[in-house]
Amino acid sequence: MKTLLFGFLMISSLSYAETKCTTEPTSKWKDQETFKKDLEKTYTIKKFKVTPGNCYEIYGFDKAGKKIEIYFNPVDGSIVKQR
Amino acid sequence: MNSRNPHWDVYTRLIHWLIAIPVILNYFLETGDMPHKVVGYLSLFGLLLRALMGIWSQGTANFKNLPLKKEEVKKFLQFLFDRKFQAYPGHNPLASWTYIFIWLNVLFLGISGFMMGMDQFWGLDWPEDLHRFFSYTMQVLLFLHLLGLALDSIKYKRVSFLAMITGKK
Numbered sequence: 284m285k286t287l288l289f290g291f292l293m294i295s296s297l298s299y300a301e302t303k304c305t306t307e308p309t310s311k312w313k314d315q316e317t318f319k320k321d322l323e324k325t326y327t328i329k330k331f332k333v334t335p336g337n338c339y340e341i342y343g344f345d346k347a348g349k350k351i352e353i354y355f356n357p358v359d360g361s362i363v364k365q366r
Numbered sequence: 367m368n369s370r371n372p373h374w375d376v377y378t379r380l381i382h383w384l385i386a387i388p389v390i391l392n393y394f395l396e397t398g399d400m401p402h403k404v405v406g407y408l409s410l411f412g413l414l415l416r417a418l419m420g421i422w423s424q425g426t427a428n429f430k431n432l433p434l435k436k437e438e439v440k441k442f443l444q445f446l447f448d449r450k451f452q453a454y455p456g457h458n459p460l461a462s463w464t465y466i467f468i469w470l471n472v473l474f475l476g477i478s479g480f481m482m483g484m485d486q487f488w489g490l491d492w493p494e495d496l497h498r499f500f501s502y503t504m505q506v507l508l509f510l511h512l513l514g515l516a517l518d519s520i521k522y523k524r525v526s527f528l529a530m531i532t533g534k535k
Contacts, residue, residue: 329490330489342488
């Protein structure tokens with residue numbers, strides 16, 4: 284029984300898989316405000332955040348009104364994941 | 367099914383795992399991705415089946431047969447401390463309450479998850495916060511579930527963990 288509980292605790296610590304964008308220090312990252320302003324030319328941004336996986340992530344809508352969620356590499360601004 | 371040798375029928379077992387396995391899997395599948403959503407909805411589907419079973423079945427799966435009353439819970443707690451033997455054909459009072467909270471938790475995970483994908487709530491923090499909150503309460507409830515099974519094992523001297531696989535209680 285103890286092994287099962289222990290195993291369960293171990294497994295739950297592995298949880299919450301994450302998109303990772305960079306390992307570079309934040310000093311190398313693009314300025315958030317400038318980057319966000321730039322994105323606003325293409326997207327309507329509802330939320331802009333820095334993820335635990337070191338990404339700039341936005342939630343919003345594209346020009347066609349479709350929902351978008353995009354993870355950017357904060358160093359070069361490239362799209363790492365989009366859905 | 368009788369009180370001497372109760373067992374879980376194959377539908378109960380299938381539905382249990384149809385709810386349980388997706389819930390556990392979704393801790394590993396990245397939130398928001400299609401697999402996470404599909405798996406989550408599988409769990410909701412299992413929950414729907416369990417609800418139908420709870421309404422229509424004749425045996426211990428029927429919601430009416432869950433020993434939920436305060437007197438039942440008190441009696442069960444008493445018996446736990448008195449060490450007197452008492453077999454429940456279905457779920458005992460504490461287990462019954464835990465399962466109700468588990469089912470509700472899965473339902474709220476499903477609702478908050480679905481809301482996260484809706485245009486009206488897109489990008490808002492609170493549906494995500496809710497979903498995350500219920501993922502934490504889910505872990506607590508899961509722990510209680512396993513703890514109860516362990517205590518059941520010790521109390522009745524049986525391998526309770528296998529019951530939902532083999533059917534034998």
